[in-house]
Amino acid sequence: MRTTHEPRVVIATDGVNRYRDRTDAIVVRTPLDLIQALANVATISTAILSDQFARVKEVAAFLREAYPDLRLLTVLEPTVETN
Numbered sequence: 001m002r003t004t005h006e007p008r009v010v011i012a013t014d015g016v017n018r019y020r021d022r023t024d025a026i027v028v029r030t031p032l033d034l035i036q037a038l039a040n041v042a043t044i045s046t047a048i049l050s051d052q053f054a055r056v057k058e059v060a061a062f063l064r065e066a067y068p069d070l071r072l073l074t075v076l077e078p079t080v081e082t083n
Contacts, residue, residue, distance in 0.1 A: 006043040010034060012059075013050040031059060038067060046071040 009025040012034045019027045025048075026041065028034045034053070038044055047070055053059050054074040063072055 007041060008043050009046045009048065010037045010041070010044050011048045011050065012053040013048075014052050015050065034059075038063075038070070044070070046073065048073045048075060050075040051077075 007024060007026050011019050011022070011025050011027045012029075012031075013019065013027065014029060019025070026037045026044070028037055031053075034047070038047070047063060047067075049060060049063075049072065054076045060072060060074060063070060
């Protein structure tokens with residue numbers, strides 16, 4: 001029986017401070033860190049792409065091809081234009 005909790009979610013974002021209190025997820029800031037997390041943590045079943053990661057379609061395309069069983073979510077926060 002496992003006594004430690006292994007994360008099932010990885011959050012890729014450049015806004016790390018928003019997620020700093022998360023204990024149920026791994027938070028990464030670079031594409032390399034994202035790939036390393038997916039390769040090294042077998043329990044990850046979901047990747048959340050936020051900020052810069054959600055804007056680059058190639059990241060999602062790569063993840064779909066390399067990790068076909070991975071649930072992939074993208075989160076784009078609305079931009080507010082100021083005059």
